[in-house]
Amino acid sequence: MSQTVDLPPCHVDVDVDVDVRGPLLMAAVGLLLLQIDLVDIWRDSLPGPVNRWWHAVPLIVLCVLMAWRRRRPMTCLALGLAVFLGEAMLGGSIGSLLVIIELVYAAGLHGRRPVVDYLEWVVAGAVLLAGAGTLAATRDVRSAVAAGLTVFAVFGTSYWWGASSRKQLELTEAERRRAADQARLAELREADARRSEREQMARDLHDALSGSLSAIAIHAEAGLQSEAARVEALRVVRATSREAMGELQTMLSVLRPDASATSSPQLHNLDGVVAQARARGLTVRLDVSPDPLPGLPAAVGQAAHRVLQEALHNVGRHSASRSAVVRIRARDDLELEVVSVGASPVSPEGSGLGLHTMRERVAAMGGRLHAGPDQGVDPEMWRVRAVIPLPSAGEAP
Known part of the structure; x- marks a missing residue:
């Protein structure tokens, strides 16, 4: 007897509940970085001195968006980019940069198709825009290339990581579904084999016993109707009964596990x-x-x-x-x-x-x-x- 294998359902969008621990940890790290004054990534964009604690406001907003990144990945990424670009006017901070990297990764992993497929074009556009903007502002090709590579390293790598993880999850789900299909096919084949065996047993029973039982009934009826034919009828009934018993024993011997085809x-x-x-x-x-x-x-x-x-x-x-x-x-x-x-x-x-x-x-x-x-x-x-x-x-x- 085979055992039925019940496989748990698998979805690519795993763990879609609101995450709390991750954003709290990221907020704590970001505030610690503010405490040690790791701010003003883009100093050239500053109009003047800015209090570092102003960066805590966009950081907290980004962490709130991060909590919903698995349920609404594309929405959180769009809002997060808007907040991140707004903070860039204040010079930017390392904590906010870490959060936006996580949002890009989550979009690549949890985003729904076909929207997520266009995200790589958005990343490519951001790389070109960063390089072109830097070139227009500085007239320095080296600075423009460095800016483009930096944006690619930050956003392109995180997106590629998330997309690769997504593909791995999809392959895992496909394998689990294939295993479930194979288990169902095995069950169907087993049920078909049992049905064929039952039909074979029914044919064997019919062939082995129906003729003998019919002959017994015919001769028994003849014996009841005629006194002279009674002895002959009983003789035939006895011989036919022995024949039926022999056929039944042969059939039962074939059904034994150690029986061979030659036993039939x-x-x-x-x-x-x-x-x-x-x-x-x-x-x-x-x-x-x-x-x-x-x-x-x-x-x-x-x-x-x-x-x-x-x-x-x-x-x-x-x-x-x-x-x-x-x-x-x-x-x-x-x-x-x-x-x-x-x-x-x-x-x-x-x-x-x-x-x-x-x-x-x-x-x-x-x-x-x-x-x-x-x-x-x-x-x-x-x-x-x-x-x-x-x-x-x-x-x-």
Whole structure:
């Protein structure tokens, strides 16, 4: 028995709750940096001396936005950039720069597609804008390149980091979904295998017991109607009961875990099948070529045995003549033919299950089966003909 594997759902947008500890820690670090006067990153933009504690206001605003970065990453980034650019007019601070780096990273990681796909173009535009602005202000190419590289190092690297983490999470989710799909497919295959086994057991039970039980019922009824036929009816009932018990024991032995395919009934037991039919009062003429039959694959032999057994059972149940001719040919194909001589064995009491199981068995071997009146010779003659392909000499049986 296999165990069902329940995999927890995985989403790329992990942990979307409002974060508190991270922003508090970042605010504490930023205030500490203000305390040691790590401000005025862009001194050239200062109109004059600015009290360093003015930088605490945008820092706190940025930390509040940082708390919502996982739930609204793009909105927080847009507002954060506006606050960060406004603080740049005051010279900027290291604490605010650290927060904006985290917001860019969060946008790359948690942002929803397709908006996040355009963020790399925004970063590229910021790099070009920083370089062009610096070049226009200073007329120094080295300063312009340094400004562009600085913006890329700050924003481009953080975005790339977040996007790479996002791809890794997406790959992880894809693998988990694939594992879940494989687990579901395995369950479906197992259920299909169980269903096939149940159908196989139903066919075997029908083939093994239905004919014998029908013969018992027919002869028991005949014994009740005629005193002279009672002894013969009891004899047939006893023989048929033993036959049914033998078939049942054979089937149960096949169901054991250590049973092999050769434990199942085979066509090599042809004389036994014919003898059982004759014991039930049938007249059977056998025509086999070559005789003895060559070695047959176990599955083919079992299918042919069951078809022959069911066909003879149908003759005993439905044919008025109670006689049959069995022809077997083994060449490129195994050809099995059972012809009921005399009246047609069609009966309104039949369920048709026997013919259905015969067709299933032959079709499973890649063969074909015909069962019906022989219109070409005698409409009252019933013919069952099965053709099952045999493996060539170079193929394994």
